[in-house]
Amino acid sequence: xxxxxxxxxxxxxxxxxxxxxxxxxxxxxxxxxxxxxxxxxxxxxxxxxxxxxxxxxxxxxxxxxxxxxxxxxxxxxxxxxxxxxxxxxxxxxxxxxxxxxxxxxxxxxxxxxxxxxxxxxxxxxxxxxxxxxxxxxxxxxxxxxxxxxxxxxxxxxxxxxxxxxxxxxxxxxxxxxxxxxxxxxxxxxxxxxxxxxxxxxxxxxxxxxxxxxxxxxxxxxxxxxxxxxxxxxxxxxxxxxxxxxxxxxxxxxxxxxxxxxxxxxxxxxxxxxxxxxxxxxxxxxxxxxxx
Amino acid sequence: xxxxxxxxxxxxxxxxxxxxxxxxxxxxxxxxxxxxxxxxxxxxxxxxxxxxxxxxxxxxxxxxxxxxxxxxxxxxxxxxxxxxxxxxxxxxxxxxxxxxxxxxxxxxxxxxxxxxxxxxxxxxxxxxxxxxxxxxxxxxxxxxxxxxxxxxxxxxxxxxxxxxxxxxxxxxxxxxxxxxxxxxxxxxxxxxxxxxxxxxxxxxxxxxxxxxxxxxxxxxxxxxxxxxxxxxxxxxxxxxxxxxxxxxxxxxxxxxxxxxxxxxxxxxxxxxxxxxxxxxxxxxxxxxxxxxxxxxxxxxxxxxxxxxxxxxxxxxxxxxxxxxxxxxxxxxxxxxxxxxxxxxxxxxxxxxxxxxxxxxxxxxxxxxxxxxxxxxxxxxxxxxxxxxxxxxxxxxxxxxxxxxxxxxxxxxxxxxxxxxxxxxxxxxxxxxxxxxxxxxxxxxxxxxxxxxxxxxxxxxxxxxxxxxxxxxxxxxxxxxxxxxxxxxxxxxxxxxxxxxxxxxxxxxxxxxxxxxxxxxxxxxxxxxxxxxxxxxxxxxxxxxxxxxxxxxxxxxxxxxxxxxxxxxxxxxxxxxxxxxxxxxxxxxxxxx
Numbered sequence: 001x002x003x004x005x006x007x008x009x010x011x012x013x014x015x016x017x018x019x020x021x022x023x024x025x026x027x028x029x030x031x032x033x034x035x036x037x038x039x040x041x042x043x044x045x046x047x048x049x050x051x052x053x054x055x056x057x058x059x060x061x062x063x064x065x066x067x068x069x070x071x072x073x074x075x076x077x078x079x080x081x082x083x084x085x086x087x088x089x090x091x092x093x094x095x096x097x098x099x100x101x102x103x104x105x106x107x108x109x110x111x112x113x114x115x116x117x118x119x120x121x122x123x124x125x126x127x128x129x130x131x132x133x134x135x136x137x138x139x140x141x142x143x144x145x146x147x148x149x150x151x152x153x154x155x156x157x158x159x160x161x162x163x164x165x166x167x168x169x170x171x172x173x174x175x176x177x178x179x180x181x182x183x184x185x186x187x188x189x190x191x192x193x194x195x196x197x198x199x200x201x202x203x204x205x206x207x208x209x210x211x212x213x214x215x216x217x218x219x220x221x222x223x224x225x226x227x228x229x230x231x232x233x234x235x236x237x238x239x240x241x242x243x244x245x246x247x248x249x250x251x252x253x254x255x256x257x258x259x260x261x262x263x264x265x266x267x268x269x270x271x272x273x274x275x276x277x278x279x280x281x282x283x284x285x286x287x288x289x290x291x
Numbered sequence: 292x293x294x295x296x297x298x299x300x301x302x303x304x305x306x307x308x309x310x311x312x313x314x315x316x317x318x319x320x321x322x323x324x325x326x327x328x329x330x331x332x333x334x335x336x337x338x339x340x341x342x343x344x345x346x347x348x349x350x351x352x353x354x355x356x357x358x359x360x361x362x363x364x365x366x367x368x369x370x371x372x373x374x375x376x377x378x379x380x381x382x383x384x385x386x387x388x389x390x391x392x393x394x395x396x397x398x399x400x401x402x403x404x405x406x407x408x409x410x411x412x413x414x415x416x417x418x419x420x421x422x423x424x425x426x427x428x429x430x431x432x433x434x435x436x437x438x439x440x441x442x443x444x445x446x447x448x449x450x451x452x453x454x455x456x457x458x459x460x461x462x463x464x465x466x467x468x469x470x471x472x473x474x475x476x477x478x479x480x481x482x483x484x485x486x487x488x489x490x491x492x493x494x495x496x497x498x499x500x501x502x503x504x505x506x507x508x509x510x511x512x513x514x515x516x517x518x519x520x521x522x523x524x525x526x527x528x529x530x531x532x533x534x535x536x537x538x539x540x541x542x543x544x545x546x547x548x549x550x551x552x553x554x555x556x557x558x559x560x561x562x563x564x565x566x567x568x569x570x571x572x573x574x575x576x577x578x579x580x581x582x583x584x585x586x587x588x589x590x591x592x593x594x595x596x597x598x599x600x601x602x603x604x605x606x607x608x609x610x611x612x613x614x615x616x617x618x619x620x621x622x623x624x625x626x627x628x629x630x631x632x633x634x635x636x637x638x639x640x641x642x643x644x645x646x647x648x649x650x651x652x653x654x655x656x657x658x659x660x661x662x663x664x665x666x667x668x669x670x671x672x673x674x675x676x677x678x679x680x681x682x683x684x685x686x687x688x689x690x691x692x693x694x695x696x697x698x699x700x701x702x703x704x705x706x707x708x709x710x711x712x713x714x715x716x717x718x719x720x721x722x723x724x725x726x727x728x729x730x731x732x733x734x735x736x737x738x739x740x741x742x743x744x745x746x747x748x749x750x751x752x753x754x755x756x757x758x759x760x761x762x763x764x765x766x767x768x769x770x771x772x773x774x775x776x777x778x779x780x781x782x783x784x785x786x787x788x789x790x791x792x793x794x795x796x797x798x799x800x801x802x803x804x805x806x807x808x809x810x811x812x813x814x815x816x817x818x819x820x821x822x823x824x825x826x827x828x829x830x831x832x833x834x835x836x837x838x839x840x841x842x843x844x845x846x847x848x849x850x851x852x853x854x855x856x857x858x859x860x861x862x863x864x865x866x867x868x869x870x871x872x873x874x875x876x877x878x879x880x881x882x883x
Contacts, residue, residue, distance in 0.1 A: 035418040037425075086601050093362060094600045096421050097554070100366070101596025104547050104589055111586025215586070219543070223429060226422045234418075261437045268426040275419065276411050 002134035007252050013141030013210075015248020016148035020203035021225035022232070022240035023155065024196035029235055030172040031192035032084060034095040038103035040222025042197045043204025046072050047213040048110050050205050051119045061124060068205055069198055076197030080190050088189075103219070111215045118212035144206045151199070152241060168192060220264060224251070227271040233281030242282060314476075321472035329465030338460055339533070344572045345467040346529035351552045351564040352478045353521030358550075359558035360487060361514035362494030364417060367408075367424040368549040370431035371522030373541030374401040376530035377435070377442060378523075383452030383531075390454040394527040398520050405519025409512040428543045435538035447537025451530050460532075467528050474521060478561040483756075485744060490514050492741050495730035502690050503795065504716035504745035544589055551592045554599045557606025566607055629761070631769035633831040634750060635802045636719055639704025643668045643803045643834045644689075649698030651681075651688050658684040660858040661698070664836075666803065666851075671825065671835045673849035673866070675842075677878055681858040682838045683725060686807050689836075690722050691715045703802045717746040719802030723792045725811060725838075729780045735791050736776040739763035742795035750800045766798035767791070770824060786817040790824070797828065804828070806837040810844050822848060846870060854878065 021039055028036045049071045053064030083102045087095045129138040159165035170178040171188040179185045203221070211217055225240075228247045232239025247267055254266040274281065333341065350372050357365045378397030382388040404427075412423045435442050442448070457463040481487035489510045492500040501507050530536050548571065556567025581587050603610055635643075644666035651659040659681040666672045676682050687693045689700060691712035700708045707715045721742075730738050743751055743762040752758035767773045770790040772783075780788065789809060796804055810818050818841065825848050829835060839845050845852065845866075852869040854862040856878040862869045869875060 029418075035421070037421065083597060090604075092417055093364065094604060096364065096417065097550070098597050098600045100421070100547070100550075101593045101600065103593070104544075105593030105597065108586035108588075108590035108593060112584050112590050116585055219425075219429075223422070223426055227426070230419065230422075262433060265430050265433055268430050271423065271426060272411055275415065275423065279415050279419075 003256070005135045007256055008249065009135055009137065010141065011249035011252035012245055013138070013144050013248070014207075014252060015228075015245035016144045017203050017207040017221065017244075018224045018228045018247050019241040019244025020148060020151065020206075021200055021221050022228040022244045023151075023237065024199040024203075025225055025229050026235055026237055026240045027192055027196045027199070029229075031168065031189055032088070032095075034084070034092050034099070035226070036084075036196070037096060037099040037222065038079065038083075038106060038218075039196065039200050040220070040225065041103050041106040041218035042072060042075065042200030043207070043221050044213075044215065044218030045075060045106055045110060046201030046204040047121065047208040047217065048114060048119070049201075050208060051121055051213050055119065055121065061122075065205060069201055072197045072201030073194050075201075076194035077190065079197065080193035084193065085186070085189070103222075107215050107218055116215065118214040121208040121213050123209035140206075140209050147202070147206060151202070155237070164191065223264075224248075224267045227267045229281075230271055230279075231274050231281055233283035236281070236283045239281055239283035317476060317479075318472075321469070321476075325465050325469045325472065328468045329462055333461070333464075335460075338464060340572060340576065342460070342464055342467065342532040343529070344569055345464065345471050346525045346532060347549070347552065347572065348565050348568040349471055349474050349525035349528065350522045351549055351556075351568045352474055352561050353518035353525070354549055354553040355558055355561055355564045356478060356481065356490070356521070357514045357518035358553060359560065359563075360482060360494065361490040361511060362417075363413065363511055363514060364421045365424055365515065365518050366421055366543070366546050366550065367428040367431070368518070368522045369541045369543070369545035370428045371401040371405060371519045372526035372529065372545070372549075373431060373435065373536075373538075374404060374519075375523035375526030375528075376536045376541065377448070377526075379527045379530040380448035380451045380536050381441065384448060384450055390452055390531065394524070394531075397527040398523040401519045401523025401526075402516055405516045405522075406512060408519075409515035413511040413515065414508055425543065428546055432538060432542050435541065442538070445538060447535060448530075449535045451534045451536065453531045453534075463532060467532060470524070470528060474524070475561050475565070478521075478564075486510070486513060488737065488741055488744070491733060491737075492730050495732055496728045498692060498712075499724065499728035499730065500741075501712035502692070502716055502720075502722050503741055504713050504747075504799065505741070506711075506713045547589065547592060547596075551596055551599075553606075554596060555606055557608030557610070557612075559605065560608050560612070563606045563608030570607075629765060631762075631765040631797065632750060633797065633800060633828070633833045635800070635833050636703060636747075636749070637668065637802075639701070641668055642666060643703055644836065645699075645701040646689070647699045647701075649685070649688060649700065650696045651684050651693055652696045657858050659688060659855075662855065662858070662860045664853050664860075664863075666834060666836050668834055669829075669832050670851060671829050671837060671849045672851045672853070673845045674836060674838050674853050674855065675840075675845055676855035676861075679857075680855040680878075682855055683807060684858075685855065686722065686805055686836075686838060690720060690805060713746075716799070716801075719747065720805065721745075721796035721799050721801030721803070722805035723789070723796055723807055723809060725807040727785075727788045727792055729788055729792055729795075731780045734777050734779055735767060735772060735783065735794075736760070736763055738780065738791055739766050739776075739795045739798045742766070743798035745799035745801075748798075748800045763794075763798050766794040769797060769827070770794045771820075786813050789813065789821075793824070797833075802834070804833055804835045806835060806839075808839050809837065810839050810841045818844060842870070 021043060024039050025035065046068045049068040050064055053059045053067050054061055079102065083098050084095065087098055123140040124143055125139040127139055129136055159169055167183045168188050168191060170183055171185050175185050224247055225244065228243035229240050231246060232243030247270065250270055251263060251266050255263040350368055354365060354368055357363050375397035378400055379390065379393040382393030382396060383390055408423060408427055412420050436445055453463055457466045482491060489505045492505055493507050493510050497507050552567040552571045553564055555570060556565065557563025575588060605613065642665045644664065646662065646664040649659055649662045650657065662685060674682050674685065684693065688695050691710055695708060699706065702718050702720055705718050707718050740759050740763040743759045751762050764773055764776055767776050770793055772787060772790055783791065810821055813821060822844055825835065837849065849866050852866050853860060854869060854875050861874045861878060862872045
């Protein structure tokens with residue numbers, strides 16, 4: 001029982017990271033109707049920016065954090081202008097392929113610049129964690145869970161209660177109508193890309209002290225996050241979060257009780273089960289193309 | 292929209308020579324290349340490059356089928372390549388099996404894996420396929436590295452065998468080249484076959500493909516499975532050629548290399564695939580110094596993918612052929628085909644279509660609510676109503692694009708209520724769309740041939756190419772566009788595109804033709820001509836159910852009218868009576 005509780009805590013912590021990246025997926029999907037296959041690389045790039053600032057340049061941790069997130073905002077802008085925006089009138093296939101190209105470019109660009117050696121990033125806190133009854137609460141996992149909860153609340157407030165959030169929603173629902181109402185659609189899409197790049201970056205910064213900072217971390221996280229969005233229901237914000245948490249828990253238990261080397265395979269297994277038996281996910285509903 | 296082609300000299304389209312004879316130059320050329328490969332003296336380095344290019348090209352051909360022809364993505368081609376390679380590798384070493392058996396086994400394994408992936412994913416949108424193939428690729432890599440008892444793990448498999456017939460590297464290369472030529476031939480001609488046309492139709496417009504009788508899902512699964520098999524075949528040949536394989540040769544990065552090869556050369560054609568493969572094998576050899584920095588190569592590939600997609604979406608070969616296509620599309624043909632014959636099937640009773648209690652709800656919105664429609668055989672029946680009254684939704688439910696919430700649809704005595712679109716087409720339903728849905732990368736003729744290929748069409752004789760072409764030309768001539776049959780869709784005006792869509796539906800010889808606002812967007816001359824066309828169609832006994840806003844057209848063409856408002860039927864009966872019905876008048880003009 002103690003082990004179960006411990007695994008549950010760990011699983012929720014990992015799942016929260018998947019949920020954050022999945023949230024980035026969903027936001028871009030809703031705004032542009034394309035899936036950004038480079039979403040996971042945002043996490044990887046942010047983690048490397050953090051390593052450069054906090055470890056190599058020995059800047060204060062909080063400053064490095066801010067620099068890394070600001071860097072992600074810039075990357076969001078470049079990504080939109082270089083990858084998505086020129087293709088916005090084409091069908092989804094070229095856009096998907098371009099984002100895959102961008103993902104390869106980012107991962108291997110970092111590899112070429114920084115080398116293949118995985119890096120270690122220290123956690124935010126000096127205290128490793130606290131013992132709460134039978135469960136050991138690692139401080140970094142706690143931080144992840146707290147930040148995720150805060151972000152989900154912020155996200156809700158931002159989209160439901162601010163003007164810019166409402167404009168973003170309007171844009172994602174009907175671009176033509178939004179532009180007729182005087183909303184600058186291209187600005188809104190730009191904001192979406194910046195927001196999800198920062199969100200992906202934040203997830204990377206939070207998870208980096210738990211994993212090694214490596215070139216592969218982006219694609220690993222992206223796969224899990226995508227599986228999370230399908231499990232939760234494609235395009236659904238709540239679904240992405242629930243799906244992410246569920247996946248983190250399944251994976252942690254799978255690694256503990258079934259097999260460690262195939263840990264990354266469980267996400268795929270769950271994904272295929274959902275695709276076969278419940279492709280619309282837990283919450284989602286697929287909308288047919290209008291004839 | 293002239294309906295005559297008398298002033299153009301008649302050129303009969305016939306097949307000059309039998310197929311095999313016309314393609315003889317290809318086989319002679321291929322034989323020469325195979326002979327050269329077997330007899331020229333290459334040093335080991337050149338031989339390796341040629342071997343790699345040949346086996347990779349086969350896998351890239353697979354991508355040109357699934358991505359180029361069918362528009363579906365496959366990001367696991369290296370995994371399928373690995374299936375073939377490991378089957379040959381493990382089979383010929385650990386199990387001492389015959390090379391041929393292993394090669395076939397590898398292809399079958401790739402086929403099964405591809406079919407299973409396709410069957411579970413291809414009903415969903417393209418995003419799912421991309422992600423699922425990436426995941427699959429990662430799993431395969433995990434297994435290759437971790438299942439050491441089977442795959443020998445990261446060390447890889449060495450001392451892989453070759454068939455006794457082709458033991459020397461030179462002769463094995465010649466064998467691979469021969470296989471490449473064979474596969475290339477099949478892939479080259481696939482687009483002109485029924486399956487290939489179906490794939491292109493699915494790529495261009497899935498909804499239109501479905502209502503024209505193409506089983507969209509099955510077509511995608513075929514394309515995906517063919518691609519997987521070609522991956523497996525290439526991999527099996529690769530393993531024999533290099534005698535050593537290891538997991539890193541079949542990683543996600545290699546899948547991206549395959550994708551880049553395919554995109555660079557031109558995804559739509561095997562020639563493009565060959566160009567792309569050759570270039571991306573040679574260029575890294577020329578620029579070896581770049582390899583000293585890990586990651587730099589793939590980074591460049593990633594950047595190339597973005598740039599190709601943006602600036603050269605059809606690849607090098609597509610760029611070259613675009614000019615040729617422009618020349619070809621200006622070519623006029625004149626037709627001496629027999630006039631179009633329509634022979635609608637008549638298996639049911641007096642009513643071709645009987646709809647009872649049909650409803651379609653979207654959440655709480657009752658877009659169509661308990662509607663009954665009976666369409667009498669041989670007549671023109673109109674379905675009218677103000678905007679948002681549920682007309683197009685009704686048509687979409689009738690043609691199977693939406694599932695009915697409740698109710699029953701009987702077409703010519705057959706209950707089609709739960710059938711998918713392509714089976715309804717096979718049962719005799721034809722339709723056009725309000726927003727024209729043609730296969731835009733094809734010629735007018737090819738579009739209409741797809742219509743003529745409708746399963747259950749009794750008017751295409753043996754169903755061979757010549758009969759289909761004749762039927763399609765007759766349909767195009769019927770709508771007045773016969774001489775322009777060979778032109779690409781993009782060169783036609785809006786009005787003419789509508790006519791092509793009608794011709795496509797007519798070529799299928801449907802039992803019932805659904806026309807969704809055919810007059811929308813036409814000018815007054817075109818509307819008159821459309822009216823004439825409808826008369827000529829009706830004169831041949833084909834039943835039409837038409838939606839339109841043009842009251843002149845509706846009242847003149849239709850004998851019977853059903854009126855919808857807010858999803859409900861508010862009037863039904865003989866045209867003039869219905870149009871004077873007070874409910875109809877108030878629905879259109881409002882009440883005080």
